[in-house]
Amino acid sequence: MNALGILILALLVTRSLISSIADYLNLKALRHQLPDQFTGWYDPAQYARSQAYLRANTHLGWGVEIFDLAVLLLFWFGGGFAWLDGWVSGLVLSPVPSGLIYIGVLVLLKGLLTLPFGLYATFGIEARFGFNKTTWRIYLADKLKALLLGIVIGGPLLAAVLFFFNHAGDRAWCYAWGFTVGVMLLMQYIAPTWIMPLFNRFKPLPDGPLRDAITAYANSIGFALDNIFVMDGSKRSTKANAFFSGFGRYRRIVLFDTLVDKHTVEELVAVLAHEMGHFKRHHIVKMLLIGTAQAGLMFFVLSRFISYPGLFAAFYVPEVSVHAGLVFFGLLYAPMDMVLSIAVNGLSRRHEFEADRFAMQTAREGGRALAAALKKLTVDNLSNLQPHPFYVFLNYSHPPVLQRIEALAGL
Structure with missing residues (x-):
C-alpha cells in the first residue's frame, strides 16, 4: 500500500471512530430525570421507552458502521476492486457502459449486503416500539421503485459524468457540475408531481x-x-x-x-408558519446555492484526482479508468464531505431558529402553539430530549427540541 492508501485508510477509520465516539457520548448523556419543560407530556414509562429507542438505534448504527468498514476493507485488501475492473474490461465495452456496469455492480452489492440491517430497523426496532405500519409488500415495492428510479434518474446522470470525464478534458468538471446542478433543479419540479406519488397518495x-x-x-x-x-x-x-x-x-x-x-388547528398552522418562514427568509434558496457550491468543489477536486496513478495503486488497480477513479475518489472525499456537512448543519440549525421566530411573530399564538406542537412531535416520535452537544455538532440539522422551546419562550 502506498502513502495515499494509508492516508485514505486512516481517514476512513478516523471518521468511523469520531462517529462512534459521538454515539457513545450521546448515550452517556441520557438522564433519568425528565426535563421540566416536558412535565405532564411524558410519563415515566414512555420517557424510559424513548431512551430505550435511542439505545436500540445506536447499537444498530454501530453494527452497520463496523460491518460497512469490515466489508470495504475485505474487498479492498482482497483485490476486489482490481478483480471487478478486470472483469468489466473483459467485456470490451466503451468507457461509459463499462463505468455504468462497474459502479452499478458495487451499488447493487452494497444494497444487498446492507438489506438485512434495513429489514431489522423496520420490522425489528420500529415494530417493537410501535411505529412500523409497513407491510412486507409495501417494503419490497418501495425497494423496487427506488431501484427503478435509481436506474432511470441516476443512470443518465452517472453516464453524463462518465462521458464528460472521458471526453471533455480539463473542462470536464465544469460540464459535470453544470449538468448535475441542472438535474438538481429539475428534481425540484418533477419530484412533487411525479416521483413522490409513486410511494404515497x-x-x-x-x-x-x-x-x-x-x-x-x-x-x-x-x-x-x-x-x-x-x-x-x-x-x-x-x-x-x-x-x-x-x-x-x-x-x-x-x-x-x-x-x-x-394536532389542533392552531398547532398545525404554527408548524406550517415555521415552514413558510424558511421560504420568507430565503433559506431554501441559500441551501440550494450552498449545495451547488459543494457540488462544484467536489467536481473540481475530483478532476485533480480522477486520473492520478497513485490513487489507483492505493487500491491495487493497475489500469487508470474514470469509473474506478470515481469510486476511489468517493472514499477519499468522504471525510472531507463530513467536515462540510458539519458546517452546513450548523447553518441549518440557525435557519431553524429563524423559522421558529418567524412563526411566533406572524401566526396567532405562534410561539405557544409551535412549542406545543414540538412537544407532541417529540413525545410521539420518542425523540431524544437531551442529546450530547458533540453529537448535535456532528449530526443535527435541527436544534435540540429543548433549545427550540427555550428560544420560543424567550422571544
Missing part, C-alpha cells in the same frame, strides 16, 4: 376549519398558496411530519395524516 386537504385557517394565514403574510395535500404516511409509520416541496406553481404543502390526526 396525496389528497387535497378538504374544505373546513383547517384549510380556512392555513389559507387565511398564508394570505396574511403574502404567501401564494394553492396546493395543500394530506399524505398517507400512516401506511408506513405512526410518526408525523409536514414539509414543503417544489417551486413556483409546483410548490405544495404536505401534511402527514398522522400529523393532522394528533
